[in-house]
Amino acid sequence: MLTRLIYASETTQALTPAAVQHIVDRARANNTRLHLSGLLLFDSHSFLQVLEGHRAPLSELFGRIAADPRHRRIELLEVTPVDERRFAHWSMGFAAADAAHGELFLRFGGTPQFNPYAMSAAGALGLLERLGAAQSALPAARGRAARA
Numbered sequence: 084m085l086t087r088l089i090y091a092s093e094t095t096q097a098l099t100p101a102a103v104q105h106i107v108d109r110a111r112a113n114n115t116r117l118h119l120s121g122l123l124l125f126d127s128h129s130f131l132q133v134l135e136g137h138r139a140p141l142s143e144l145f146g147r148i149a150a151d152p153r154h155r156r157i158e159l160l161e162v163t164p165v166d167e168r169r170f171a172h173w174s175m176g177f178a179a180a181d182a183a184h185g186e187l188f189l190r191f192g193g194t195p196q197f198n199p200y201a202m203s204a205a206g207a208l209g210l211l212e213r214l215g216a217a218q219s220a221l222p223a224a225r226g227r228a229a230r231a
C-alpha cells in the first residue's frame with residue numbers, strides 16, 4: 084500500500100553542510116534500493132521530511148531515522164495511504180529552508196519563520212511541493228528517481 088509520511092525534527096548538534104550532504108547521500112542510496120521517494124528541508128536547526136513508498140519499507144526506514152542520534156523531538160505530521168507519489172522524481176530531494184523563503188513559510192505555515200512543528204499536514208505538503216518544484220530546476224540537486 085502506497086503511504087506518505089511527514090515528520091518534523093530538530094538537530095541535536097550543529098550539522099556542517101558536509102554532514103547534511105552525507106545524510107542525503109546515504110538516503111539517496113538506501114531509498115533507491117527501497118523504492119522510496121521524498122524530500123528533506125533543513126534550515127540548520129529543524130528538519131521537515133516527506134517520505135513516500137510502500138508501507139513496509141517505509142515503516143522500516145522510519146524506525147531507523149527516528150532512532151538516529153543526529154536529531155530529536157521527532158513529531159509526525161502525517162501518515163496516510165495515498166494513490167500516487169508527489170515526489171517520485173527524488174529518491175531524496177533536498178532544499179535549504181532559508182530566510183529567502185519567508186513568504187512561502189507565511190503562506191503554508193502562518194509565520195514568516197520556518198517552524199515545521201507549527202505546520203498542518205496540508206501546509207507542510209504544500210511547502211515541500213513548492214520548494215521541491217524550485218529544486219527541480221537544478222538537475223544536480225536530484226537523487227535518482229524512485230520507481231512508482
Ligand SMILES: Cc1cc2nc3c(=O)[nH]c(=O)nc-3n(C[C@H](O)[C@H](O)[C@H](O)COP(=O)(O)O)c2cc1C
Pocket residue numbers: 092106109110111113114123130132134144147148149151153154175
Ligand atoms: C533528518 C534525517 C533524515 C534522514 N533521512 C533518511 C532517508 O531518507 N533514508 C535513509 O536511508 N536514511 C536517512 N537518514 C539516515 C538514517 O537515520 C540512517 O543513518 C541511515 O539510513 C543508515 O544507513 P547506512 O547504514 O546505509 O548509512 C536520515 C537521517 C536524518 C537525521
